[in-house]
Amino acid sequence: MSNQLDLECRQLVKSFGKFTAVDNVSLEIPKGSFFSILGPSGCGKTTLLRMLAGFIEPTAGDIVIKGNSMLGVPPNKRPVNMVFQHLALFPMMNVAENIGYGLRRRKIPQPEIDKRVADVLERVSLPDAGSKNVDQLSGGQRQRVAIARSLILEPAVLLLDEPLGALDLKLREHMKVELKQLQHEVGTTFVYITHDQSEALVMSDNVAVMNEGRFEQVGSPQDLYYNPQTAFVAGFVGDSNRWSGKIESVDGDQAMVALDEGGVIAAVSGTNSSMGLGDQVELFVRPEAITIERSTSSQDGAHIEDGKNTLTGVVENLLFDGANSRAQVRDQKTGHQVTVSLPQTGAFSDLVSGENLRLSWSVDKARSYVSSAAAKQEKAA
Amino acid sequence: MSSAEIAVSGTEQRSVIPTLKLGTFLLMLPLLLWLLLLIILPHVDLLIVSLREVLGYREYAFSLQNYAEFFTEPLYWNTFVRTAVMSILATIITLIVGFPVSYYIAKVMKGRKRNLLFIMCLIPFWVSELVRTFGWMILLRESGVLSSFIQWIGLVDGPVEFLYTDATLMVGLVYTSMLFMVVPLVSVLDTLDDSLIEAAYDLGGNTVSILREIVIPHAMPGIASGCIVVFMLTLGNYLTPTLLGGKDSLWFTEQIYNQFITRFNWESGSAFGFLLLFLSSAIVFVGLKLSRQTLADTVK
Numbered sequence: 068m069s070n071q072l073d074l075e076c077r078q079l080v081k082s083f084g085k086f087t088a089v090d091n092v093s094l095e096i097p098k099g100s101f102f103s104i105l106g107p108s109g110c111g112k113t114t115l116l117r118m119l120a121g122f123i124e125p126t127a128g129d130i131v132i133k134g135n136s137m138l139g140v141p142p143n144k145r146p147v148n149m150v151f152q153h154l155a156l157f158p159m160m161n162v163a164e165n166i167g168y169g170l171r172r173r174k175i176p177q178p179e180i181d182k183r184v185a186d187v188l189e190r191v192s193l194p195d196a197g198s199k200n201v202d203q204l205s206g207g208q209r210q211r212v213a214i215a216r217s218l219i220l221e222p223a224v225l226l227l228d229e230p231l232g233a234l235d236l237k238l239r240e241h242m243k244v245e246l247k248q249l250q251h252e253v254g255t256t257f258v259y260i261t262h263d264q265s266e267a268l269v270m271s272d273n274v275a276v277m278n279e280g281r282f283e284q285v286g287s288p289q290d291l292y293y294n295p296q297t298a299f300v301a302g303f304v305g306d307s308n309r310w311s312g313k314i315e316s317v318d319g320d321q322a323m324v325a326l327d328e329g330g331v332i333a334a335v336s337g338t339n340s341s342m343g344l345g346d347q348v349e350l351f352v353r354p355e356a357i358t359i360e361r362s363t364s365s366q367d368g369a370h371i372e373d374g375k376n377t378l379t380g381v382v383e384n385l386l387f388d389g390a391n392s393r394a395q396v397r398d399q400k401t402g403h404q405v406t407v408s409l410p411q412t413g414a415f416s417d418l419v420s421g422e423n424l425r426l427s428w429s430v431d432k433a434r435s436y437v438s439s440a441a442a443k444q445e446k447a448a
Numbered sequence: 449m450s451s452a453e454i455a456v457s458g459t460e461q462r463s464v465i466p467t468l469k470l471g472t473f474l475l476m477l478p479l480l481l482w483l484l485l486l487i488i489l490p491h492v493d494l495l496i497v498s499l500r501e502v503l504g505y506r507e508y509a510f511s512l513q514n515y516a517e518f519f520t521e522p523l524y525w526n527t528f529v530r531t532a533v534m535s536i537l538a539t540i541i542t543l544i545v546g547f548p549v550s551y552y553i554a555k556v557m558k559g560r561k562r563n564l565l566f567i568m569c570l571i572p573f574w575v576s577e578l579v580r581t582f583g584w585m586i587l588l589r590e591s592g593v594l595s596s597f598i599q600w601i602g603l604v605d606g607p608v609e610f611l612y613t614d615a616t617l618m619v620g621l622v623y624t625s626m627l628f629m630v631v632p633l634v635s636v637l638d639t640l641d642d643s644l645i646e647a648a649y650d651l652g653g654n655t656v657s658i659l660r661e662i663v664i665p666h667a668m669p670g671i672a673s674g675c676i677v678v679f680m681l682t683l684g685n686y687l688t689p690t691l692l693g694g695k696d697s698l699w700f701t702e703q704i705y706n707q708f709i710t711r712f713n714w715e716s717g718s719a720f721g722f723l724l725l726f727l728s729s730a731i732v733f734v735g736l737k738l739s740r741q742t743l744a745d746t747v748k
Contacts, residue, residue, distance in 0.1 A: 120650055143652045155647035159665035168661075172652035220651065 072131075073098045073256040074119070074147075074224050079128035081114055088114040089125075090280035096224070096258065096273075101250050103267035104260045106277035107303070112260045115277070116226050119258065120149045133223050143172075148217035149226040153233060154209055156201045162188075162212050163197035169220040187215045191249070206234050207242060214246075218253060227259045231266060243269050264304050268292065276300045296338055298436035301351040308405050310350045311438060314342055321430055324350055329401035332376050337434035348435040354393055355408040356432035359415065362425035375427045380405065382422045396424050498718035514719035524703060524720070531700040532731060534614070535682040538621040542629045542678050543671065545622060550633035551663070555642070566634065573627050581691045584620055585611060588692075612694035620692040621682050628681060629674040636670025637663075672739055673746035676732050683728050700724060 074096040081089040088111040096102045104112045117123045119130060121142035130137040137145055148169070157165050166187060167180045175183075188194055191211040196204065204212065210230060217225055231239045231246075247270045250257045261267050267274045268288040275285040276299070284296045295301040302309060312326040322342045324334050334350055336342045362379050371377070380396040383404070392409040407426060409415045418424075501511035518524045553565050572580060587593045588610035595608045610616055640663065648658045664671070689699035704724065707717030736743060 122646060122650075142646070142650045143654060149647070149650050151643045151647055153641070153643060155641065155643040157644060157648070157662060159662070168648065168653070169651035172654075172657060216651065 071098055072096065073133060074258065075131040076115075076119075077129045077131070079115070079118065079130065080126045081111075081118060081123060082126050087280050089118070091128075092277075092280075092282055093128075094275060094282070094285065096256055099254045099256055100272040101247065101257045101259065101270055103271040103274045104258070104277055105264055105267040105274050105304070106260075106262065108262055110277045111280040112262075112277050113228065116149070116228055116258070116260050119224070120147055120226055121145045146223040147226055148220055148222040149228060150213050150217055150230045152228045152230065154213040154230065156209060156213055156216070158201055160201075161197070162193070162199050162201065162204070165201065165212060166197075166216045166219055168216065173220075183219055187219045190218075190252070191215045207238050210234070210242060211245075214249065218255065222255065224256045224258055227257060229261050229263075231261075231263075239266075246270060268304070276303060278303070295351075295434070298337070298349045298351070298438065301337060301434060301436065302349075305353060306406070307351040307353055310352075310403065312348060312350060314344055314346045314348060314435075317342055317344055322435065324348060324435060326350070326401070326403065328403040330378070330398065330403070331371075332433055333371050333430040334433035334435040335431050337436045342435065342437075347438045349438045350433055350435045352405075352428055352433050354406045357405070357407045357426050357428045359394075359407055359409075360425045360427075362423045371430075375429050376433060377425065377427045378405065379423060379425045382418060382420050382424055385418060385420060394418065394424070396426060494718040494721055497714055498716075498722055500715060502715060514716045515723065517716060518720065518723055527698045527703055528700050528723070528727065530698055531683060532727070534618070534621070535679055536731070538618055538625065538682045539675050539679045541618065542622050542625045543675060546626055546629035546633055546674070547667075547671075549626075550630050550637055553630070554634045554637035555640070555645075569627060569630050577624060577687055580624070581620060581688055584616075584623070584692060588616055611692060612696070614693070617689055617693040617697055620688040621685065624685065624688055625678040625681055628677045632670040632674040632677070633667060636667050640666045668739065668741060669745040672736065672741040675735065676746060679732065679735075680728060683724070 072095050074094075076092055076094045079089055079092045080087065090111070092115060094102075104115065106112045114123060118125050119137075121137065121140060121144075124138070132146055157168065160168070163181075163184050166184045170180045170183060184197060185194075188197055191214065193208060193211055193215075196208065196212070201209065201212070213230065214225075214227075231242050234242060243266055246257075250270075259267070259270065268291075271288055273285060274288055274291055276283045276291060278299050284291060284300045286294075291300060291304045295304060301307060310326050310328070310332070312324040312332070315323045315325045315331065317323075320335055321333055322336070324332050326332060332350060334348075337351070342348070378396075378398055380398040382394050383397045384395040386393040386395065390411050393406050394409060394415075396405045396407060397403070398405070405426060407424075409418070498514055499510060499512070500508040501513050503509055518528075549569070553562055553569070557565055585592070589595070590607045590609040590611075592610070594610060598604050599607065644662055644666075645658055648662050653661070684701060686699070686701040686705065689697040690702060693699065700720070701724075704717050704720045707713045707720060736746075
């Protein structure tokens, strides 16, 4: 089976002095897939990528590409290529020379290089750009040249280090789709690192969420979004209402959580492990999981009704953003704030601040995780 | 100020522009005075002196004789060629030695160590050139440190004179010029993005090809400006050739000195001075053409 895997990392560790940047990371990337590593800045994702490219040697563990260990193999001998964060196009060369650089290093005859450069430029839809200078290109075009420069070498794995970071929002949205399309066409395995969850979710077949040098969860974008396994993933991927509280009672797979700010909410465990009485937990509810109705009273606090968590509150702020509009609702009794998505049908387009809303969401949409602070204390004890 | 702005603020224009001009003028005044009084006027005077012939006491006539003398007398001509060739050689050696040093300072070293190393390159230049050159003489003379050392370890029987050879002269010239090569090279290599080197390495480049295709093309303006400064300084150097090269060093500046001081032939000395200026400018021009650089690039 190992020949089906393009890239495999086994218990990879990298420490700088006492600081461990990458802590025991293992991953397997099947051939031809788009794999993203998603994490906040400083989580070690760049270090991981640079280890894959060969610029940093791991402290421990092994990197296997197409069945061969890459330990001690320098970057210019690895079958991987990298698209740099700021692209690193060579300003002293024109577009065709940039793209042909790798082939020239392989001592391929010039006519053959010219032909393949023309092919790859065609593929990234820049057929006439060959003779242009790098600084004559727009941001999106440079992006494509940088990818073409790596793809022409037909690497086993293409590493991309947040290459969309420098682009403006509109272009970034466009390039996301284009990049996914390109990957689909060429069939090369892409490893993409980013701190932008939308980039990771839109483009990837699989995403690894990384935090403090470890993989929190690896799964499909849907899996990460609907079934996060840790509090970090629940908070980092997508928007969530986040509350902390204490488990009051447990009933099967449901638990009643007394929120720190007051009120009780029924929740299910986000992880496979069961919940213990008295555990300090973090509770996550996605804004779009909440159903809203207009209400006449604002006096109901958080309670359970028809197997659903219900809460009545006053609209404090309307955050209009087209299809992605939200409202911030405050429960007058306990004072906690809930962000809810407004339905895209426009049913609530006349909603104004100060109106009362009745919010409800089914119990299984409220996912609880033993809070990391408490978990750390347990570990220490 | 753009033309649109001027059109809009027609009334303001009158009040702003003159003060701006006066301010600019005042700021430039020291520079203008410097150029006029210390560079242009003396040169104009030298030019006039070089273009005249002494007929008798306070009797002069216009003549190109001083210039013709340079081309007809092989000694002068050969001295100039020798000086130019030695200077070009010294420039090349300085570049070859200075480039790895600059690369190490700019790209390999980081933070405090980098600054320390850079300052260590600078410190010798706090001492006057004269003192530095005497330092070399103490090391290299017949009774000097190096001569005594190789006698002590038994390599030779008698004292050896290292001074007054072309090789010693070259060592002195390279040492004197090193800073003027390292400073522009460090600043130009500082602007080279590390990720370009990494990208080239990632795409299959090795040390030699990265140096040839990425680092040197990027550093070219710095190399050109360093080479121009070093070449000009070496060509116009008087102290080092005289002290380390001795009487036979045959440096062109010594010829000029001889004309002015020994022979009181100011006319001839001035002409040589101008020839040095023009011929060295011509060499720099040819050098820039050959390396496909422009003078404007070198001061970027």
